[in-house]
Each structure stands twice: as structure tokens, then as C-alpha cells.
Amino acid sequence: MTIEVKVPELPESVSDGVVVVWHKQPGDIIERDEALVDIETDKVVLEVPAPLDGVLEKVLSAEGETVKSDQVIGLVKENGGHAQPLSAGGAAAEVKTETVADHGQPLSPAVRKLLAEHRLDPGQISGTGKGGRLTKGDVIGFLEQQGAAGAAIQEPSRVEAPAAKAPLTKAPPPVAPTPGLPEIGEERPQKRVSMSRLRARIAERMLQASLGTAMLTTFNEADMLPIKQLREKYGAAFQENHSVRLGYMSFFVRAVAEALKRHPEINASIDGEDIVYHGFCDIGVAISTDRGLVVPVLRDAEHLGLAEIETAIRDFAEKARSGKLAMGDITGGTFTITNGGVFGSMLSTPILNPPQSAILGMHKIQERPVVVEGEIVIRPIMYLALTYDHRVVDGRDAVTFLTTIIELLQDPAGMLLDL
Amino acid sequence: MKQDYDVIVIGAGPAGYVAAIRCSQLGMKTACVDDWIGKDGSPALGGTCLNVGCIPSKALLESSELFERTRTGIAGHGIAACDIKLDLPTMITNKDLTVRDLTKGIETLFRFNGIDWLPGRGRLLPERCVYVTGHDGDARSLSAAHVIIACGSASVDIHAAPLQGERIVDSAGALDWTEVPRRLGIIGAGVIGLELGSVWRRLGAEVTLLEAQEQFLAMADRQIARNAQQLLQKQGLDIRMGALVKSSRITDADIEISYQDREGDHTLTVDRLIVAVGRRPCTENIAAPETGLLLTEGGFIHVDDHCETNLPGVYAVGDVVRGPMLAHKGSEEGIMVAERIAGQQSELNYDTIASVIYTKPEIAWVGKTEEILRQNGVEFRTGMFPFAASGRARAMRETDGMVKVLSDSETDRVLGVHIIGVHASELIGQAVLAMEFEASSEDIARTVFAHPTLSEALHEAALSVDGRAIHIGKQARRGN
Numbered sequence: 001m002t003i004e005v006k007v008p009e010l011p012e013s014v015s016d017g018v019v020v021v022w023h024k025q026p027g028d029i030i031e032r033d034e035a036l037v038d039i040e041t042d043k044v045v046l047e048v049p050a051p052l053d054g055v056l057e058k059v060l061s062a063e064g065e066t067v068k069s070d071q072v073i074g075l076v077k078e079n080g081g082h083a084q085p086l087s088a089g090g091a092a093a094e095v096k097t098e099t100v101a102d103h104g105q106p107l108s109p110a111v112r113k114l115l116a117e118h119r120l121d122p123g124q125i126s127g128t129g130k131g132g133r134l135t136k137g138d139v140i141g142f143l144e145q146q147g148a149a150g151a152a153i154q155e156p157s158r159v160e161a162p163a164a165k166a167p168l169t170k171a172p173p174p175v176a177p178t179p180g181l182p183e184i185g186e187e188r189p190q191k192r193v194s195m196s197r198l199r200a201r202i203a204e205r206m207l208q209a210s211l212g213t214a215m216l217t218t219f220n221e222a223d224m225l226p227i228k229q230l231r232e233k234y235g236a237a238f239q240e241n242h243s244v245r246l247g248y249m250s251f252f253v254r255a256v257a258e259a260l261k262r263h264p265e266i267n268a269s270i271d272g273e274d275i276v277y278h279g280f281c282d283i284g285v286a287i288s289t290d291r292g293l294v295v296p297v298l299r300d301a302e303h304l305g306l307a308e309i310e311t312a313i314r315d316f317a318e319k320a321r322s323g324k325l326a327m328g329d330i331t332g333g334t335f336t337i338t339n340g341g342v343f344g345s346m347l348s349t350p351i352l353n354p355p356q357s358a359i360l361g362m363h364k365i366q367e368r369p370v371v372v373e374g375e376i377v378i379r380p381i382m383y384l385a386l387t388y389d390h391r392v393v394d395g396r397d398a399v400t401f402l403t404t405i406i407e408l409l410q411d412p413a414g415m416l417l418d419l
Numbered sequence: 420m421k422q423d424y425d426v427i428v429i430g431a432g433p434a435g436y437v438a439a440i441r442c443s444q445l446g447m448k449t450a451c452v453d454d455w456i457g458k459d460g461s462p463a464l465g466g467t468c469l470n471v472g473c474i475p476s477k478a479l480l481e482s483s484e485l486f487e488r489t490r491t492g493i494a495g496h497g498i499a500a501c502d503i504k505l506d507l508p509t510m511i512t513n514k515d516l517t518v519r520d521l522t523k524g525i526e527t528l529f530r531f532n533g534i535d536w537l538p539g540r541g542r543l544l545p546e547r548c549v550y551v552t553g554h555d556g557d558a559r560s561l562s563a564a565h566v567i568i569a570c571g572s573a574s575v576d577i578h579a580a581p582l583q584g585e586r587i588v589d590s591a592g593a594l595d596w597t598e599v600p601r602r603l604g605i606i607g608a609g610v611i612g613l614e615l616g617s618v619w620r621r622l623g624a625e626v627t628l629l630e631a632q633e634q635f636l637a638m639a640d641r642q643i644a645r646n647a648q649q650l651l652q653k654q655g656l657d658i659r660m661g662a663l664v665k666s667s668r669i670t671d672a673d674i675e676i677s678y679q680d681r682e683g684d685h686t687l688t689v690d691r692l693i694v695a696v697g698r699r700p701c702t703e704n705i706a707a708p709e710t711g712l713l714l715t716e717g718g719f720i721h722v723d724d725h726c727e728t729n730l731p732g733v734y735a736v737g738d739v740v741r742g743p744m745l746a747h748k749g750s751e752e753g754i755m756v757a758e759r760i761a762g763q764q765s766e767l768n769y770d771t772i773a774s775v776i777y778t779k780p781e782i783a784w785v786g787k788t789e790e791i792l793r794q795n796g797v798e799f800r801t802g803m804f805p806f807a808a809s810g811r812a813r814a815m816r817e818t819d820g821m822v823k824v825l826s827d828s829e830t831d832r833v834l835g836v837h838i839i840g841v842h843a844s845e846l847i848g849q850a851v852l853a854m855e856f857e858a859s860s861e862d863i864a865r866t867v868f869a870h871p872t873l874s875e876a877l878h879e880a881a882l883s884v885d886g887r888a889i890h891i892g893k894q895a896r897r898g899n
Contacts, residue, residue, distance in 0.1 A: 109865030129857045136859035137830025
């Protein structure tokens with residue numbers, strides 16, 4: 001996907017700037033947030049960071065050329081098929097691109113073989129080797145433990161690897177062969193791969209969410225201009241002061257936390273015959289890794305400042321990437337935020353994360369013509385989707401909750417002033 | 420009160436000079452006190468290792484091996500060499516030049532790193548002061564925030580054979596002879612005795628080694644030690660085990676040594692004698708008594724795992740503290756201490772320090788021997804590969820020796836690697852690296868080694884742990 005590199009909005013009294021230096025040449029690999037090009041005005045030199053991991057495709061305005069605010073000065077091309085960070089504008093969460101073989105930690109030859117043969121997820125085994133690496137002994141010990149746990153579930157007979165020493169203890173019950181799959185024997189190319197433990201678990205939970213809740217989604221849109229302006233104005237200072245990028249995620253977490261305080265029925269879970277209203281906001285932030293989706297939880301998010309949120313997300317992404325998330329990191333959230341915008345999603349219906357009763361889906365920010373005070377203007381618009389469990393949340397509550405969030409996002413000052 | 424230096428290092432051997440350089444790299448104002456006087460009479464850096472130890476012995480081992488090989492070892496390659504003569508003065512000069520180049524090199528490094536070299540004797544005083552007495556007699560006291568003592572070791576003297584001029588010497592003296600002794604006796608068949616014995620035997624001496632211990636190379640793997648003893652004896656070294664020297668008598672003509680073994684009393688008559696029974700730490704006078712510096716029974720400076728002495732801010736590294744008396748051990752201790760002074764959390768893994776003997780064939784090992792594993796009740800498996808089955812070794816006509824890999828029965832973690840053979844000193848590095856990363860023998864077995872190389876023997880030995888070496892026949896799974 002090709003993305004435009006634009007001159008950022010220039011400070012008020014400045015009409016144009018000059019391209020001072022391109023830090024990369026067409027064809028060079030770029031990393032998200034890496035310095036890409038410097039634009040000089042008579043007041044300041046603006047650093048334009050690379051918007052994504054990929055390649056600088058084209059330079060449209062060369063060094064020395066005069067450029068205007070929002071002018072497209074280059075084109076970058078995204079790497080295909082790699083894990084992307086969470087929020088569209090770039091939360092501090094950075095998930096670097098990885099090669100197929102890279103599980104995020106070095107794996108020795110013997111370990112690789114064992115993991116493959118027993119279909120193990122290295123992230124589930126603790127490493128005692130140098131720097132936390134997995135040793136052969138660690139994997140052997142893990143397998144022995146599994147065997148001792150006495151799993152009697154047999155893998156369906158179509159498993160191709162040699163008989164595993166210890167079957168997956170937490171695998172879903174054997175599924176009947178799926179009807180409708182092309183017969184094996186027809187000579188058309190097919191690839192059969194056993195589900196990893198993580199994938200199997202995800203599949204189980206997704207099904208559970210669908211079958212166990214009354215899921216509906218309500219939509220709305222948010223004008224991201226105020227936040228965009230805030231980020232442009234304070235982004236550099238924020239980074240300098242807090243050593244972390246000011247993304248969009250922190251604003252959303254704050255808005256959600258505030259909205260949950262005002263709409264406690266959203267921050268609730270069904271437990272048997274009871275509804276449990278949570279008096280705290282533990283907000284999960286969905287992070288995509290090459291092993292699947294994980295949702296680390298920001299505890300007491302209503303008490304966290306923006307910098308703390310960004311830092312926490314960045315650290316979670318780090319841990320997720322290297323398979324080091326602990327159980328304590330990913331359990332017990334009361335609400336979840338997911339972002340399909342980084343993949344280009346304009347609008348979607350997120351799936352609930354039981355036992356939570358609602359989930360907010362963020363999407364791609366897209367410049368759209370909208371009407372403001374009778375005039376047509378161009379604003380950066382993000383569609384928001386709130387999926388909710390209709391067993392415990394009524395339509396009216398869901399809609400007003402979402403509206404509250406949007407009001408907060410569109411008026412960050414109001415959020416600051418607790419209005 | 421401002422100190423004269425951030426760090427004063429006492430001793431400029433491999434432990435001391437490396438510590439000094441590292442301290443300087445980390446931004447500390449460093450001085451290094453050392454009293455070594457070189458062969459040419461001027462102060463020289465590098466301590467025992469560079470001046471009269473590792474380096475000169477390796478130079479002579481290299482030259483002497485070339486000499487012997489050229490005389491007797493290349494006919495099989497189709498090279499007829501006749502009239503090969505020894506020019507001992509040149510050989511010794513080459514050794515001296517090598518030493519000089521290296522010690523000068525350390526001087527350059529000191530200058531480059533801004534380290535103050537203070538030739539003279541250093542003595543620790545209270546409050547981290549060092550009393551330096553220059554060679555000209557000028558003395559002064561310098562203060563430092565930290566002191567690193569690296570004053571090294573010296574050859575052990577024995578009553579039965581006190582050193583005398585050029586005829587009864589320690590290992591240092593045996594590097595400077597101007598002619599090849601006809602009959603050479605060596606008390607001590609350890610690493611140094613074997614290396615020096617090899618040098619002079621190749622140059623033409625009739626060498627007899629008297630070792631008090633019953634077991635040859637007791638600290639090495641038994642199988643390797645037996646193999647080594649056979650090979651060295653085949654070369655012409657007369658190694659007598661269990662031989663305790665009682666006395667010696669030096670006359671104009673020769674030296675008479677009286678020794679006792681299980682069979683009784685014997686006499687050995689030689690022209691020159693080397694005393695190589697071991698080394699002891701040089702701690703007499705290293706510290707003024709009022710400092711309270713703690714020494715161990717053996718005279719070593721007492722230190723903890725991080726080489727800190729009982730005195731705050733005072734460290735000790737190298738031969739003067741516990742552990743194997745190896746240059747690389749001393750150097751890495753020096754680095755650990757320098758970095759810890761700078762606030763880093765550096766540690767030294769003593770389990771993966773290799774030992775090497777530069778005889779021919781070379782012997783090298785890292786980790787535990789079978790004996791120690793058995794003693795500790797550890798269950799292990801063994802893999803073995805002889806160089807006779809190595810293509811590269813055969814092409815080189817160097818087929819003596821083997822590689823042995825020991826791994827834990829349960830986890831397959833490599834616990835020890837033992838090598839005897841050509842270039843063992845280089846090959847062992849691969850094993851050290853693997854063990855440092857806690858590799859299993861299977862990891863080594865699943866690593867691709869270039870062909871044809873001697874290193875493949877390590878690969879095959881690792882395969883052999885699992886009974887599946889490719890280039891040897893039926894292998895029994897062995898272990899304890």
C-alpha cells in the first residue's frame with residue numbers, strides 16, 4: 001500500500017518551507033518513526049518521521065525545493081503482510097517486522113526441532129538459558145510436565161507430525177472433519193497445518209463470544225482534528241519529556257475511561273445470574289503479533305496519564321513481540337479497545353472479549369468532507385464501532401456511551417477539565 | 420581530598436594491563452605500577468605472560484616444532500630435506516623480538532589510553548594508597564579511589580633443587596639457553612614441564628621428567644591424559660611418574676638428582692635441570708600489615724566472586740587470587756573489576772574457562788571431566804571422534820588424538836569438551852562458545868560445520884553422543 005508523505009501543517013504565520021534534507025533515498029528501507037525528511041521554515045526545522053515500516057518509493061520534492069503545508073512531497077510503500085502497530089496515528093506500541101522463522105527470541109537448532117515436532121509455542125515455555133533463551137532442557141522439561149498433567153485428549157488422526165509425546169492439554173475437543181472441504185485425493189494444491197496452541201485457544205474464545213452473548217454493534221464517527229492538532233503541537237515536546245511517542249491510543253484510553261465512569265453499565269460483566277459492576281477501569285488494548293491477537297490490560301486506566309499509557313502500551317508491545325507477556329498482563333480487563341485502522345479498515349464490527357460487555361473499535365482516519373456550521377470542510381474522520389452485549393447493555397446506553405467518547409475526543413480540553 | 424587517580428593497578432601482566440586499559444576506556448584516570456625489568460635491562464610491561472611465560476614459550480614451541488618437522492616429518496609429504504641445521508641464537512632472538520614487539524605494543528596501548536605507567540614496586544597502604552618505589556630508589560605515595568592488585572605469581576622453588584645460574588633454572592631461565600643441553604632433567608610433568616621438555620627435546624636434548632604425582636595430567640580427562648602420555652613418550656620424552664626428588668648435587672661436570680619412587684631410590688644425571696613444580700602467588704610485601712588485607716592459607720589474596728578483597732575499594736585479579744592460573748582468566752577478571760568499578764553488573768563465568776597445553780599434539784579442554792561428573796553424581800553421556808577418521812587431519816598427516824563431548828543425560832546440555840590433536844587450542848573456542856550459550860550436544864550436532872575441517876571432529880563427536888556419528892562405525896551409547 002502506498003502512502004503519501006506530506007509536509008506537516010506549518011506554524012501559523014509561516015506560508016511555506018524548504019525541504020532541507022532527505023535522510024533516505026528512493027529504494028531505502030524505512031522504519032516507522034525514523035527521521036525521513038527535514039523541512040525548514042524561517043521559524044523552525046520540522047522533522048517528518050516515516051509513517052510506517054517499508055520503503056521510500058519516490059521523492060516528489062527534492063532538497064532545496066519550496067513546499068507548502070500539507071503538500072505531498074514523497075511516497076512510501078508499506079511492507080506487505082507484517083505485523084503493524086496498533087493505532088492508525090502510531091501509538092507508542094511498535095511491533096517490528098519479523099522474518100517468518102523469527103519467533104522473537106533466538107532458538108537453537110535442537111530447540112527448533114523439538115518445538116516443531118511437538119507443535120509447541122516457544123512463548124509458553126520459560127527459558128533458563130543465557131539471556132532467557134530456551135534450552136533443549138527447558139523444552140524437555142516442559143514436555144515432561146505436560147505429560148504429567150495427564151492430557152488424554154487424542155489429536156484427530158489426520159495429524160501429520162510423528163506421534164507427539166504429550167498431546168496439547170488445553171486443545172479444544174476433537175472436531176469432526178469439516179464437511180465441504182475438498183476431498184484429499186483430488187490433486188489440487190492444499191496445505192494442511194495443525195493449529196498452534198495459541199491459535200486453537202483464540203478460535204475457542206471467538207466461538208464462545210459469538211455463541212454466548214447477544215452481540216450488536218453501533219456506529220458513529222469522530223472528528224480527529226483537535227487531537228491531531230494537539231499531537232502536532234506537542235508531539236516533539238512530549239517525546240522529549242516522556243521518552244515515548246504521543247500516539248492516538250492514549251487519548252482513546254482516557255476518553256474511554258472517562259466515559260466508563262459516566263456509564264457504569266458498560267463497565268460490567270454477567271456472572272451467572274448477577275451483573276458485576278466494576279469500580280475500576282482495566283482497559284485491554286488489542287495488539288497483533290505474528291502468533292495471533294493478544295490483549296494486554298492497562299490497570300486502573302482512569303488514573304493513568306497520557307505518557308503512562310503510551311509507555312505501558314509500548315512496553316506491552318515489546319513483551320508481546322518477544323513472547324514475554326505474563327498471564328497477569330492479559331487477564332481481567334473490564335473493557336477492550338481494538339484498532340483495525342492500521343490495517344486500513346474503515347469500518348468493522350469488533351467481536352466481544354468475554355466476560356466484558358463492550359469493545360470499542362477504532363478505524364482508519366480518513367479526510368472527509370463534512371458539514372461544520374453550515375460549511376463544507378475537510379476533516380480527519382474516524383469511524384468508531386461499539387460492539388456490546390445486549391443482555392446487559394441497552395441500545396440507548398450503548399449509543400450514549402459512544403457519543404460521550406466522541407464528545408471527549410473532539411474536545412480534549414474538556415476531557416482535561418473534567419467537563 | 421582529591422585522589423591522584425581513579426584507579427591504580429599494581430602489576431602489568433595480562434590481568435593488570437587489561438584491567439588498566441578497560442578502566443581507561445571507561446573514563447577513569449588510571450595508573451599502572453609494575454616492577455618487571457626486561458631481558459635488555461629496561462622496564463617492560465606484560466608481566467610473566469609476555470616476558471617469560473605464554474608468549475616466549477609459544478614462540479619456541481613453534482620454532483622447535485618447525486625444526487623437528489622439517490627434519491623428520493615432511494618426507495611423507497614428498498619433501499626431501501637434508502642438512503637441516505639448528506641456529507639456536509636466531510631462534511632465541513626471534514623469541515626475544517616477539518616478546519619485545521608485544522611488550523612495546525602494550526606500551527603503545529597505555530599511551531593511547533592515557534594510562535600512567537609507573538615502573539617500580541607497588542605496595543598497598545591503608546585508605547587505598549599505593550607506595551611506589553621507582554627503580555632509581557625514588558619513592559612516593561599515591562592515592563586512588565580504587566586499587567586493583569594484579570601482582571601475579573612466581574615459580575615455586577624446592578629445597579631439593581635450589582636454582583643456580585644457568586644450570587638449575589625455573590621456566591623463565593629455560594627460555595634463554597645459548598646451547599642445547601645434552602641431557603635435560605625436568606622436575607614436574609605439568610603443563611610447563613611438558614611444554615619446555617618438548618621444546619628442548621625437539622632441539623636435540625635427551626629429556627627426562629620427574630613427576631611426584633602418580634597420575635599423569637591429573638586435572639585432564641583420563642582417556643586424553645593416557646593418550647597424551649603415550650604420544651609424548653613415543654616422541655622421546657622419558658616421563659617418570661610417582662618420582663619424588665629428594666636432593667640434587669651440582670658438580671662441574673653435571674647435576675646428580677636423587678629421587679624416590681615406589682620401587683625405591685634412584686639417581687638421574689643430567690647437564691641441565693628445570694624446576695617446574697608449580698607457581699605460587701607473589702604476595703609477600705604486597706600490602707603493609709596495617710592495611711589488614713586478608714590472605715588465604717596458600718598465600719593468595721582473599722576475594723569474593725567479584726574479585727573484591729576484604730578492603731573496600733581494593734580488588735585483586737589474576738594469578739594472585741584463587742582459580743586457574745591462566746592469562747585469559749586474569750584478563751577477564753581485570754575487565755570484570757574495571758566494569759564493576761564503573762557501576763556495571765559484570766560477572767565472570769568460571770565454568771567456561773578453557774585450559775590448553777601446547778605440546779604436540781595440543782591438548783585443550785573446557786568444562787568438567789568424566790571423573791568430576793561421576794564424583795558429583797551427574798549422569799552423562801559421552802561422544803567421541805578420533806582425528807584418524809577426519810579427512811582434513813588425514814590430508815595434513817596429523818591423525819593423532821580425538822574430540823570428546825560430555826553431555827547431561829537428561830537435558831543433553833554440554834558439560835565438558837576435551838580435545839587432543841592438532842590445533843586443539845583453536846578448536847576448543849567453539850566448544851567454549853557453545854557452552855557459554857548452554858548448548859546441548861544436539862545443538863552442535865545440528866550446526867553445519869565447513870568441510871573439510873578439523874572442527875568437523877567436534878561436530879561428529881557431538882553426533883556420537885547420540886550414537887549417530889556418520890564417519891565412524893558402530894558406536895555404543897556410552898556414559899556412566
